[in-house]
Amino acid sequence: MVFEGSSAAISHTGKVRSNNQDSGYCGANLFIVADGMGGHAGGDVASSIAIHRLKDLENGYIDTADAERDLRDAIAETAGQLIETVAERPELAGMGTTVSALMMVEDHAVIAHIGDSRIYLFRDGALTQITTDHTFVQRLVDSGRITPEEARYHPRRSVLMRVLGDMDPDPEVDTFIMPTQPGDRWLLCSDGLCGVVDDAHTSKTLDQGFAPGRTADLLLKQALDAGAPDNVTIVIVDVGGQHPLVSGTPTIVGSASNPQGIEIPAARSGRTGGGWFHPGRVAANEPTHYEPSSEFLEELIEEDWRRARRRRVWWIVGLVVILAAFAVALFGAYSWTQTRYFIGADEDTVVIYRGIQQDIGPLSLSSVHDDTGILLADLPAYQRNEVEQTISARSLADAVAIVDNLRPVTEVP
Template sequence: MVFQGSSAAISHTGKVRSNNQDSGYAGSNLFVVADGMGGHAGGDVASSMAVTRLEELDHPFTSTSEAERALRDAVADAAAALIDTVAVRPELAGMGTTVSALLMVDDYAVIAHIGDSRIYLYRDGTLTQITTDHTFVQRLVDSGRITPEEARYHPRRSVLMRVLGDMDPNPELDTFIMPTQPGDRWLLCSDGLSGVVDDPHTAKALAAGLAPGRTADNLLKQTLDGGAPDNVTIVIVDIGGQHPMFSGTATVVGSASTPLGVEVPSTPAKPSRTGWLHPNRQAANEPTHFEPAAEFLEELIEEDRRRAKRRRIGWIAGLIVVLGLLAAAAFGAYQWTQTRYFVGADEDTVVIYRGIQQNIGPLSLSEPYEDTGIPLDDLPEFARATVESTITAASLDDARRIVTTISETAGGGG
């Protein structure tokens, strides 16, 4: 049965990259996002070839199992095509692409996924990430070494552990089947979106109920407002709903939207001169995704352990510094209190105290400095009450002047 619903696909170079290595496809039954990698031309070629091969699956299937097999075979064919292409053009060695594909079969979504592009489902007001990133930081999250929030800013967040590339003819692909229902909104996107716009803002855009095209434009605007350091590709699929049904014309975006996107250049593209005025431009266009070997994974894990250890040492050192500053401030404050004086009373005489008339818990901030020997019983009632409630002095000499005044009243107690 032909899919009943509406969809949209858009792709943008972003604000930093000089070319678009993403590809996207929204057809009658098939929806795909591919994020290419591997240099100026390699990523274009890899994502274009993957989408071009998967386009052949955009037709009704009689069963979900048949569709799942077809997705697996198509991705394997794309891997073989990448390997053959590199054999002809060795300068493209190391190219690869992520693939996140959604194939609708009746009331089911058949999903194929490899890499760090994502598929989300927005249903009944809740956004759920359906696919799992095949990245180094996701392994750290899964093992409990870091939190999902830490993963967003981890220096190795772009390291891919699984990818459709030119080295493995049998890529490890995740495939599964999920029931879908009217009102569902599916979002397929490259990490150019998910790495900039967080899930709450994505959910808010999907919840607005706008048509798929306007919703995709809204998400793209948020990405551009956030700096868009990478290519951005968004495919939105609505199941049923209030918006016009799919027209029957497929939408192809990104590098796959032009025949040039799948042509292999005869000579490697020369890097553009960035000059000293733009030191970050060239670095921004360097490949940010890799497929490390197994031993490299262990090296990365060990490096992350070292980072975590350095971070702990940094926190401890920072805590020691803060505690030291607090201790120094407390000592300085205490020293200041010892330059202050007041007149008070002990059990039976007038006493000059050094410090201030306050305590911090069990710690007293004053101590007797000089017992005047003036009995409290010799003072008039008012003078005695004043002394017992303490009299602040500006200095030691001032305290002694206060005592002299008090002694002149002695003998009038009653």
């Protein structure tokens, strides 16, 4: 069964990079995004090798298990090809690429993924991230040490824990099978998009109902408007959508679209082999992705613990400052209330109270200052009513004057 739907692919260098190390593939049944890394002469070669190896799976499958197995095997073979390439040209040491691949088989999507490019599913107005980033910060999120929002701005957000590179001949690739249905819209992208455009804006754009090509253009514009510090590659796939597939010719974008894209650059004099931190390679753009050694990973984890401790300390200090300010404000307010006075009744006598006629829960803001000894029964009815309703005074002297006026004329003070 041939996949029925429409799709589009686009790739852009971005506003900071001088070359495009991303590659993308958009066929009839197979769709791929590969984000290369390794400097000017490495990332583009790695992503191109991945695309040109995997595109051979475009024949169409009728069994999802076969498709999943072949995807996994092809990615492993790509790793071997990268290792062989570096053996022939040591100046390319340290190159690698992410791979996020989607293959349509009947009414299912077969997915293979390694790295931090992403596959999203937009269904019934909701956007869901299908793949999991193989990054250091994602591990921190999974362990509950940071939030997804904190991960977006973490200084180590580009550190990859898994990548298709020249050091591991048997890479650990996530593969799984999902049912898909007419109306689904799939998005494959490099982190040049999802790293700068949040899911809310992506979802809103996908929901506008434009054809895949127009939608990809709108998403790319958002990435460019946000600064596009990295290459941006986008592949959009509509399942049984209203936009018919115009052509069966595959679309290849990014470095893999260059006929010279997978040619190995000639060796330069003075270069020696190395690793991810190759000292002799002078790149137009330093790699932003690398797979850390176990020692470096331990250092990153310790650094993150220190950062977390600092955050907790500052959080506690901030809380203490806020509580202290609140306590000072409460004390100031209470002190002010104790400069106020009023006249009221206490059982059967007239009393001068200090404070105000309000309570805060169990806390009373007034207390007896002086029981005058004047009996309520000795007061005329109107004065007794005023006292029972309380009489405010501007000061203690004013309160004393009001009490003197209440005393019966026959009483000797």
